[in-house]
Amino acid sequence: MAHLLGAEQLRLKFPNRIVLDGVSLGLADGDRVGLVGRNGDGKSSLMRLLAGRTEPDSGRVTVRRGVTVGMLDQTDALLPDETVGHAIVGDAEEHEWARDPRIRDVISGLVTDVPWDSPIASLSGGQRRRTALAALLVRDLDVLLLDEPTNHLDVEGVTWLAEHLRARFAGGQGAFAVVTHDRWFLDEVTTTTWEVHDGVVEPFEGGYAAYVLARVERDRQASAIAAKRANLMKKELAWLRRGAPARTSKPKFRIDAANALIADEPPVRDTVALTRMATSRLGRDVVELDAAGVAYDGGHDVLRDITWHLGPGDRVGILGGNGAGKSTLLGLVTGDLEPTSGRVKRGKTVKAAWLSQDLHELTDVANQRITDVIAPYRVAFTSASGDELTPGQILERLGFTSAHLATPVKDLSGGQKRRLQLVLVLLGEPNVLVLDEPTNDMDTDMLAAMEDLLDGWPGTLLVVSHDRYLLERVTDDQYAVLPGTDGGTLRHLPGGVEEYLALRAAGVGAPAPTAGRAASTSAGSTGPAAAPAAPAASGAERHAARKELASLERRMEKRSADAAKLHVTMAEHDPSDYPGLEKLAGQLREIEAEVTELEERWMELASD
Template identity: 65%
Template sequence: MAHLLGAEALHLEVPTKTVFDSVTLGVAEGDRIGIVGRNGDGKSSLLMMLAGRREPDGGQVTVRSGTTIGVLDQADVFDAGETVGHAIVGERPEYEWAGDPRTRDVIAGLVGDLDWEAPLDALSGGQRRRVALARLLVGDYEILFLDEPTNHLDVEGIAWLADHLKRRWPRDQGALLVVTHDRWFLDEVCTATWEVHDRIVEPFEGGYAAYILQRVERDRQAAAIEQKRQNLARKELAWLRRGAPARTSKPKFRIDAANELIADVPEIRDRVSLQSMAVQRLGKEVVNLHDAGVSYGDRMILEDVEWLLAPGERTGILGVNGAGKSTLLGLISGDVEPTSGRVKRGKTVKVATLTQRLDELEEHLNEPVRVVIARLRTSFTVGSGSKAQELTPGQMLERMGFTSAQLSTPVKDLSGGQKRRLQLLLILLDQPNVLILDEPTNDLDTDMLAAMEDLLDSWPGTLIVVSHDRYFLERVTDQQYAILDRRLRHLPGGVDQYLELRAAQDRARSSAPTSSAGGASPPEPVRGQEAPALSGAERRAAEKELSAVERKMERLQADIAKSRDGLADLDQTDYQLLNVEMAKITAFEDEVAQLEERWLELGEQLDS
């Protein structure tokens, strides 16, 4: 593959430390590279040096002659008074940009719902982010540098961006370098991972899952180094191997040693013990929504919501911006009263909400971290049953990545990610039994996200999560719901089912193409018409097939559980036998996945 860009002996210093010391890297055609590492270790600085936006203190970056480079910064900067359309296509005549398939695809995928003539100053941060992405992606570049491209994007926007980047260049052409904390996005798009740490850049093959596998193997070989990080990575690896086997089937390296590490690792959560503890703390009744609805004047936000929250339930909530997610959370917490139906709460329910703001820290900004924590509980119980462990607040802070020196730092001087972690600890130390997390992953790097997930694994209560971070949502919750057309809908198929339903909604909306003179509106994709209703015979046949599919899925799930239980009785050193059994389990899971797709298709037919 042809060389596009090279960096030799890069050196970078800031007033308090050396960020990079003699870093040498290369980027070739076909590279799709994700850049990960702790906040403050230099990910964005590396990206900007390679893109030519920042001069290194030593070394040099060379780019192949004629190579075109596109850059997405973390900040979305536009000219004063600029409109959506002008920001994206500039002065290009409409016939030119409207006739370009890539431009039409980008506009439809990112800004199709925005007013083409709307001033950017009037847009939200998420809308401005989409315009900035569209402005970049309509261009023709050989290398794209993206710094946190998924910030402010919802699940659908992130899925569209991943699909676009996978299709943007032919195989072995173009190059992508992306800094992001979105682990699903890294797995979906990247074929290589660079970890920035300790003034170096360490390359790994594959996306995030492959990177975790290799990092565990690296840590195994140096077991005395960073023991706490190794244990955390082992736990995350166990989830990756068990929860998403397809992600780890592609790396071209030996993983036998890594498999040894997780041979005796239990499930990430002891659901039985956590459920028992949740019942003890909450009783059998938590929060029940009966035909609940909320309207503001003539505008209906939610209607006919029927939801009985169980003790220990872990649920993710999906929905487009403005669908009513925050209103639903308000019904649960008591901050919003229903305008129809009713909400009933158990007598022992104590709800806490981790909001997108940092309200809990406002009164403590001038106090050192240790003083803030000392006012709260002297201990905190993690785990359950025989694995329960009492931790001091200081140990809790250490578990969430705070160093001893940072305990004396005033809260106002903490980074955004540190404030976010402290906010969560303050809430947990108050011992709620219903926890609502509203976009909790903001400002956290991948290691700190894993630490938060690890902490939540041992939290015995009812958990409700709203997040655009698909990996986090699937990792910490056991089921997902979506707000669609003002109603709450269960998603047995998880996030994939939600994306399919949203796509079906778009197809069902018939809209005539509109394009007024002067380029006043972007081109609209042609939508399909609603499918005709089933006849009586067709409906009976679909219902019969649906029942058969459900029975077969249940049998296969039982076979999978039985096979997994049988792994414990096998000789753990007989890798050939273990591989055969794992292949059998994978085949079962693949068949279940195919049946789930058919189940979703039949369900949509019967719902129409």
């Protein structure tokens, strides 16, 4: 666990505030760190300091001799006249770089659709971003510092990047730190979390799920303001623990502690109450597509033969690659677009709203203060619990303080504008809401706050996002728009995002959906008929399972205690004795691997 780079007493001050104050930390071989915190609290500033791109006002960053460091900034430094190929592999001949499996993997994972000989200036923003990421990942670097690497990546791209980083650092050599709002990605690739807040950096063991648990425990003892924050994190923890097997098969936090904290926490959404309220606002008919299709450009089918039923209170996630036809499908739902074949029937009371990516809702109010923008509104909506939420309450829940109310809209940060855009859309009192990539420019705290708000919103919700955590968190059902030679089709995904990734990896095109399958999201349903249930366990089998659970818990406690003792031994060990430290580190890795296996078996038994 050799030291790679470190920061000592870093202080960074901006004209109006202190961003970092006396921060000391370091990266060693095997470290996989995720940085979280509110927008503006200094995550990117810390990364630039560690990369040597910014000088601190005081303190210093040291890098061990021979260690190479590379950083992906939010703005790239690619040369406009340089070709894509040269930006990634430089002057190397094709036979030189093509035999390197890492380079081949990076190119196939990120830039297969980017013209190799095109100049950088001709690329779209997403293509340019992926080219910059590829140019970094093909290099042989000891430390990677990644600032929002998942921006402009679709679900498949984010999954590839997670697999690449896990494989790249599997041997415990080298380290990386990443800033991202993608919480699924954080939990997949990181083993330590640094929370940047109020000028300090607070470390937590584990990925995002473990960080949520630790924050809940920490904030229970905090002030009244922090207690409100703790309640939100407690709800997040409950969802993480009770969620799909895909999220809980690799638990990164202690099972007993998590269960104790959420014992009295209700489900994140009261689906019965939401469906009842949505039905009262919408009736039983919302939107029904019957063999609907859309053709452009002289007969080219973008979508064909789509049969789909949306009921009151349905919460649906839409997956699909760029250009697959997702926006066209949503246009049919909202009425912004009419089909060229088939028909679309919308309920008489449907009032749809679309949260767009381009913030056009704020154009006409750019020079107004927030308080003037929301002044005409009185009540936004009545939540499932029966509470009437005022505009001010919604603003507060989304992180706006009284001091923000006098700020002109044009002076807000990107994340603040995104949150205000959502407020204005909700104030229009729609009963069908479409969210198009709503996570842009939001930090993890604000994403949790937005999800909490949507949990009580009584209407039909459609979400298009490459953020699989968000899709799983706020929707109950997922569909994919899959392109085909005769036009895009809609396919239900009972297995969620994992099923979509498997389909895409296999190159499978979706068959035209049938009314019975695609219409399975009618009011109150969560997909097609469930598979036959497994036979119930016998009394002897249940007794044996309980005995094994108890044994597993004892073994987990013992091995966790062994790991804690090793940590103490390593801290007291002679730092110049590298062979001795490496031997201890190997023992620690073995124990941690054993604990992970025990926890996975515990989860398998507990879920039966």
